[in-house]
Amino acid sequence: MLDFITGPLFVISLVIFVVGMLARIFWYVRGLDWRLERVAYRYHTDRSVPGALASIFKWLIPGGTDGWRTQPVAAVLFFLLHFGAVLVPLFLLGHTVLLERYVGITLPSLPGTLADILSVLSLAAIVLLGIRRMVSPALRQLNSGSDWLILVLTFLPFATGLIARLDTSAYQSWMILHVLSGELFLILAPFTKLSHIVLFFMSRAQIGMDFAIKRGGATRGGAFPW
Amino acid sequence: MSELLCTPTPITTKEGILELLKDKVGAQYYSQMKEMKVDQAALARDLEQTSKSRTRTWLNVCAHCAMCADSCFFYRTNNNDPTQIPSYKIQATLGELIRRKGKVDAEFMIKCMDAAWGKCTCCNRCAVYCPHGIDTGVMFSYLRGILFKHGFIPWEMKIGSGMHRVYGAQMDVTEEDWLETCEWMVEEQQEEWPDLEIPVEKEHADVMYILNAREVKHYPEDIALAAILFHVTDTDWTVPREGWENTSLTMFAGDWEGCAQNVKRIYSAIDRIKPKVVVGTECGHAHRATVVEGPYWAGRESGDAPVRFMHYVEWVAEMLRTGKLKIDPAKKIKVPCTLQDSCNYVRNDGLGSATREIMSYIAEDFREMDPKGDHNFCCGGGGGLNGIGVYRKERNVGLKNKLDQIKATGAELVVTPCHNCWDAIRDMMEVYEEHNIKWSFLKPLLAEMIIVPPHIRHNELE
Ligand code: SF4
Ligand code: SF4
Ligand code: SF4
Numbered sequence: 001m002l003d004f005i006t007g008p009l010f011v012i013s014l015v016i017f018v019v020g021m022l023a024r025i026f027w028y029v030r031g032l033d034w035r036l037e038r039v040a041y042r043y044h045t046d047r048s049v050p051g052a053l054a055s056i057f058k059w060l061i062p063g064g065t066d067g068w069r070t071q072p073v074a075a076v077l078f079f080l081l082h083f084g085a086v087l088v089p090l091f092l093l094g095h096t097v098l099l100e101r102y103v104g105i106t107l108p109s110l111p112g113t114l115a116d117i118l119s120v121l122s123l124a125a126i127v128l129l130g131i132r133r134m135v136s137p138a139l140r141q142l143n144s145g146s147d148w149l150i151l152v153l154t155f156l157p158f159a160t161g162l163i164a165r166l167d168t169s170a171y172q173s174w175m176i177l178h179v180l181s182g183e184l185f186l187i188l189a190p191f192t193k194l195s196h197i198v199l200f201f202m203s204r205a206q207i208g209m210d211f212a213i214k215r216g217g218a219t220r221g222g223a224f225p226w
Numbered sequence: 227m228s229e230l231l232c233t234p235t236p237i238t239t240k241e242g243i244l245e246l247l248k249d250k251v252g253a254q255y256y257s258q259m260k261e262m263k264v265d266q267a268a269l270a271r272d273l274e275q276t277s278k279s280r281t282r283t284w285l286n287v288c289a290h291c292a293m294c295a296d297s298c299f300f301y302r303t304n305n306n307d308p309t310q311i312p313s314y315k316i317q318a319t320l321g322e323l324i325r326r327k328g329k330v331d332a333e334f335m336i337k338c339m340d341a342a343w344g345k346c347t348c349c350n351r352c353a354v355y356c357p358h359g360i361d362t363g364v365m366f367s368y369l370r371g372i373l374f375k376h377g378f379i380p381w382e383m384k385i386g387s388g389m390h391r392v393y394g395a396q397m398d399v400t401e402e403d404w405l406e407t408c409e410w411m412v413e414e415q416q417e418e419w420p421d422l423e424i425p426v427e428k429e430h431a432d433v434m435y436i437l438n439a440r441e442v443k444h445y446p447e448d449i450a451l452a453a454i455l456f457h458v459t460d461t462d463w464t465v466p467r468e469g470w471e472n473t474s475l476t477m478f479a480g481d482w483e484g485c486a487q488n489v490k491r492i493y494s495a496i497d498r499i500k501p502k503v504v505v506g507t508e509c510g511h512a513h514r515a516t517v518v519e520g521p522y523w524a525g526r527e528s529g530d531a532p533v534r535f536m537h538y539v540e541w542v543a544e545m546l547r548t549g550k551l552k553i554d555p556a557k558k559i560k561v562p563c564t565l566q567d568s569c570n571y572v573r574n575d576g577l578g579s580a581t582r583e584i585m586s587y588i589a590e591d592f593r594e595m596d597p598k599g600d601h602n603f604c605c606g607g608g609g610g611l612n613g614i615g616v617y618r619k620e621r622n623v624g625l626k627n628k629l630d631q632i633k634a635t636g637a638e639l640v641v642t643p644c645h646n647c648w649d650a651i652r653d654m655m656e657v658y659e660e661h662n663i664k665w666s667f668l669k670p671l672l673a674e675m676i677i678v679p680p681h682i683r684h685n686e687l688e
């Protein structure tokens with residue numbers, strides 16, 4: 001059982017994830033239309049490249065933009081969630097071993113305790129974001145099933161992985177659940193809002209280019225002061 | 227009346243405009259709209275062909291995080307009403323329209339219209355605060371285009387876009403009216419400025435000046451002031467006979483075909499006159515329509531206008547910087563004053579530094595609004611909202627945000643180099659009975675404080 005889900009099933013879900021995400025990037029770029037969107041995508045690389053990069057990087061830095069600074073609580077929770085959600089799956093020792101075995105890519109691995117701390121923080125952030133979603137009137141207005149789905153999909157692998165580490169008596173069963181939930185995440189990511197894993201970069205680059213090529217990029221020295 | 231006033235066909239004749247104008251406040255127009263059939267197949271086709279990956283991605287990946295809520299002045303002024311969150315507004319309208327693949331009725335289309343014109347001025351501020359870079363203003367502008375095509379647009383917008391299509395101007399100003407106004411303004415000024423001219427269609431002039439039809443119709447002295455400032459700076463300038471009007475109610479209406487017509491009229495004036503630079507009057511949306519969006523409507527793949535365009539604030543800043551305009555220090559603005567950043571040429575064309583440069587020359591006690599520049603709020607009357615009767619209430623509520631911003635500066639004068647902002651600020655002072663704050667365009671302020679160079683003949687009137 002464990003052999004199958006950490007073997008072939010893992011490879012299949014990884015393939016779905018990677019191919020799905022690449023497809024989303026491909027369709028996104030293909031579907032851009034300079035006439036309809038009124039953005040001269042092909043011109044002014046001197047402005048579009050810095051604009052796209054600035055728009056991505058500024059938003060990757062906590063407090064890097066006015067948007068983050070004006071909503072510090074939400075921003076802190078997003079970043080806590082995402083530190084763990086990006087670093088742990090990629091760099092946890094068990095994961096890097098799997099990756100090396102099946103894909104042949106060797107990544108450095110995180111010290112175990114650091115990974116634990118990141119996981120706990122991510123879990124806490126997910127819970128708090130969930131609470132925020134339920135109590136704030138603004139969030140309640142916007143809420144939809146798809147928002148909960150991705151919170152749950154992210155919550156499960158973290159929770160099961162941590163429990164497996166703590167509850168050594170039932171390690172095997174928790175591990176199976178952990179791997180399965182991780183694979184569920186990978187398989188569904190391209191088809192749900194989790195696609196923002198790549199589309200965030202696309203959309204940010206696009207708006208960065210829009211402001212840089214067209215909406216005053218020339219007078220602002222290439223990039224908008226996010 | 228039994229004629230059909232509300233149809234999806236754009237107005238292209240004088241008679242059509244007159245018919246619509248006869249219908250006071252559009253009462254009959256709006257009642258017919260409720261009965262209008264939605265061509266669902268055509269709507270589905272339009273959505274399919276024009277909402278591409280950018281729009282769909284924006285609608286799909288929106289994290290419903292509400293980070294955009296507080297960035298919208300409508301949300302703030304409506305007591306944080308959750309239905310005023312940019313994300314909600316667009317999801318409940320355009321999002322729903324796309325999800326239902328156009329299978330909607332007139333009632334839904336009217337709901338979309340109410341949101342597209344009554345709940346969003348397309349000021350693009352929320353885009354600056356969304357982690358995903360989702361620009362709700364852009365999507366509302368897109369939605370306006372769809373609604374225009376299917377006939378669900380406010381009565382004034384229908385008339386406005388018709389005016390542009392028929393007269394080439396947002397008002398019924400004909401070429402004759404325009405040229406007569408120029409002559410009249412020169413005559414008016416003869417006593418004070420004996421050598422003042424408004425040269426028409428002068429080929430290869432350095433500057434071609436274009437303006438807002440409202441100036442011709444309602445405050446022609448603005449043209450005289452522009453002429454005086456060109457005159458004292460020894461600018462070699464001209465105005466075109468045709469293609470002189472650069473506003474675009476068609477842009478507010480979502481009439482993209484009309485937008486293209488406007489822009490091409492101006493660009494062909496450039497072809498005829500071949501100026502080095504085009505200077506446009508103090509109007510935010512006119513600049514955006516002609517310089518920022520215009521090149522795309524004209525089909526220019528580079529996204530650039532055919533020749534350098536300057537908004538009036540850029541031209542003034544350059545004149546002050548190069549010393550061609552000199553300010554009499556004794557006549558600078560003494561009272562505390564502030565500056566309205568027009569979304570259309572500040573957030574959307576990066577001209578916030580030009581306006582501040584001007585202020586550094588003309589004001590002694592300049593106070594910034596908070597927030598300012600690229601992050602400034604819409605005045606509350608943008609996107610055509612000033613002119614739409616049915617949404618007057620919504621607009622008046624929205625104006626409060628800007629009034630609070632102005633009051634917090636303690637300023638007694640608001641410098642407002644944009645027609646729409648000027649109107650909105652005038653109206654908010656009236657609606658909220660604020661009597662101690664004045665507002666002004668740049669030209670009249672500058673005309674009061676310039677030093678006239680000795681070689682220019684000038685007779686001081688008493
Ligand atoms: S800030 Fe952006 S992602 Fe968040 S709710 Fe608003 S539009 Fe959606
Ligand atoms: S574009 Fe401006 S008015 Fe429209 S939703 Fe965004 S912030 Fe509000
Ligand atoms: S009226 Fe002025 S502030 Fe309002 S949207 Fe237009 S330019 Fe912006």
